[in-house]
Amino acid sequence: EVQLVETGGGLIQPGGSLRLSCAASGFTVSSDYMTWVRQAPGKGLEWVSGIYRGGSTYYADSVKGRFTVSRDNSKNTLFLQMNSLTAEDTAVYYCARLDSSGYYYFDYWGQGTLVTVSS
Amino acid sequence: QSALTQPRSVSGSPGQSVTISCTGISSDGSGYKYVSWYQEHPGKAPKVMIYDVSKRPSGVPDRFSGSKSGNTASLTISGLQAEDEADYYCCSNAGSYTFLFGGGTKLTVL
Numbered sequence: 001e002v003q004l005v006e007t008g009g010g011l012i013q014p015g016g017s018l019r020l021s022c023a024a025s026g027f028t029v030s031s032d033y034m035t036w037v038r039q040a041p042g043k044g045l046e047w048v049s050g051i052y053r054g055g056s057t058y059y060a061d062s063v064k065g066r067f068t069v070s071r072d073n074s075k076n077t078l079f080l081q082m083n084s085l086t087a088e089d090t091a092v093y094y095c096a097r098l099d100s101s102g103y104y105y106f107d108y109w110g111q112g113t114l115v116t117v118s119s
Numbered sequence: 120q121s122a123l124t125q126p127r128s129v130s131g132s133p134g135q136s137v138t139i140s141c142t143g144i145s146s147d148g149s150g151y152k153y154v155s156w157y158q159e160h161p162g163k164a165p166k167v168m169i170y171d172v173s174k175r176p177s178g179v180p181d182r183f184s185g186s187k188s189g190n191t192a193s194l195t196i197s198g199l200q201a202e203d204e205a206d207y208y209c210c211s212n213a214g215s216y217t218f219l220f221g222g223g224t225k226l227t228v229l
Contacts, residue, residue, distance in 0.1 A: 047219060109166075
């Protein structure tokens with residue numbers, strides 16, 4: 001059974017850094033495209049970042065230069081390193097998998113981890 | 120990365136049909152083909168309902184259908200049920216492996 005579990009969220013001061021983790025089971029993160037999607041309180045979904053099986057990375061303009069997506073194949077875990085955080089980064093962060101058959105939709109999602117940027 | 124525009128809210132009575140639009144879909148490139156729709160209930164992770172504009176994943180009722188005309192994609196839910204009340208988001212591939220979500224539409228079943 002495919003499962004994604006995010007951890008690492010919490011309260012962080014503006015300008016601070018945080019690293020989110022997404023532990024995967026039931027499949028191999030290095031074999032698929034993995035992504036981070038966030039949802040600010042009361043707002044809609046926003047695609048944040050992704051990493052392709054070959055290692056290529058992709059970012060939304062809003063986080064480019066501040067966030068870094070990576071993975072640890074030995075731990076089957078996806079990461080999101082977030083630097084220079086601002087209040088606008090406050091959101092629930094979900095990790096998700098792009099359909100493994102190659103279709104462009106996210107078939108499995110974690111339950112999310114809340115990041116609150118506030119002084 | 121331009122935004123995809125959805126109506127903030129739609130509503131319908133049980134048994135009726137509703138359509139949610141998503142405007143701003145690229146008219147060329149992969150965004151034209153790779154439109155998906157997600158259902159989100161409060162406190163739950165999103166669930167895909169439609170992909171590749173009009174395909175339904177296994178397990179999604181055939182009351183849900185998708186279409187596209189020009190730069191607007193649409194999700195139609197027929198035979199509305201109380202459990203369909205949720206937020207709905209369109210998503211388009213925005214080039215390579217980047218993606219764009221719509222602002223979301225709150226569906227109320229009256």
